[in-house]
Amino acid sequence: MRESRPQTRIFPSRGTSGGTKAKGQSQTQLASGSLVLKTLINEPNAKLLATKYIQEISRKEEELILESIDKYYEPFFLISAKYSVDYFKPRDFKIKVGENVREVVIYGKSHGVEKKRGGIVGIVKGRRQISLQGEEHIVLDTRASTGFNMMGKEIPPGLVPHGRPERNPEILKEFDFKKRISRITHDNAMNVVRRRISRRPSESKSRIVSEIFEIYEDQEVFSPVYEARFRDVSSGHLRIARIDGLTGKLLSS
Numbered sequence: 001m002r003e004s005r006p007q008t009r010i011f012p013s014r015g016t017s018g019g020t021k022a023k024g025q026s027q028t029q030l031a032s033g034s035l036v037l038k039t040l041i042n043e044p045n046a047k048l049l050a051t052k053y054i055q056e057i058s059r060k061e062e063e064l065i066l067e068s069i070d071k072y073y074e075p076f077f078l079i080s081a082k083y084s085v086d087y088f089k090p091r092d093f094k095i096k097v098g099e100n101v102r103e104v105v106i107y108g109k110s111h112g113v114e115k116k117r118g119g120i121v122g123i124v125k126g127r128r129q130i131s132l133q134g135e136e137h138i139v140l141d142t143r144a145s146t147g148f149n150m151m152g153k154e155i156p157p158g159l160v161p162h163g164r165p166e167r168n169p170e171i172l173k174e175f176d177f178k179k180r181i182s183r184i185t186h187d188n189a190m191n192v193v194r195r196r197i198s199r200r201p202s203e204s205k206s207r208i209v210s211e212i213f214e215i216y217e218d219q220e221v222f223s224p225v226y227e228a229r230f231r232d233v234s235s236g237h238l239r240i241a242r243i244d245g246l247t248g249k250l251l252s253s
């Protein structure tokens with residue numbers, strides 16, 4: 001079996017997303033395939049929401065004050081791919097014949113009948129048969145679409161945040177200082193998807209005609225999150241509330 005890696009196609013190519021260059025301004029260059037989502041919840045509203053949520057979960061004896069609130073961008077990967085393999089697999093074909101048949105001639109080649117012998121591999125009890133060496137031509141196509149959160153954990157594609165892209169050049173200029181780094185690299189995420197859908201034949205004598213790994217969706221999405229830090233005046237205990245900058249919902253820690 002050929003051991004070369006499958007051909008990889010990326011369609012469409014990983015494009016850039018971000019601000020449009022304005023006259024007299026420098027444009028922030030995002031990594032290929034990156035999408036920064038536009039923040040829909042402003043900071044004052046995020047403070048109010050965080051305070052409300054933290055009061056709901058705090059104990060009565062706690063006296064919490066808001067120390068700080070910062071916005072950062074949480075990374076997600078969204079990858080959709082298709083795998084196809086075209087190959088020939090060797091196989092022995094067994095054909096049952098009548099009791100009085102001594103041989104079968106196919107395309108001028110004689111095939112002897114396997115006679116019943118106790119313990120011989122390939123003989124089916126109570127049958128007479130011939131064995132033909134051949135190949136099966138097999139074509140397989142599989143698809144997969146998955147997301148990865150900042151911790152590198154796989155999540156359903158529908159849980160990857162989506163929304164309008166951020167186009168404000170001033171916000172994009174600060175993006176590099178506010179983005180968090182994913183615990184899984186783009187290459188490792190791609191390999192997870194590749195392994196999931198690969199159906200390369202395991203038989204050493206199989207002949208691979210073609211093998212293609214095609215990526216048709218490939219994005220790193222950055223979603224805005226507010227992190228509010230509250231301190232208990234008496235104990236000094238710290239509580240953190242994370243607010244989704246798209247929906248205003250409380251995020252799990």
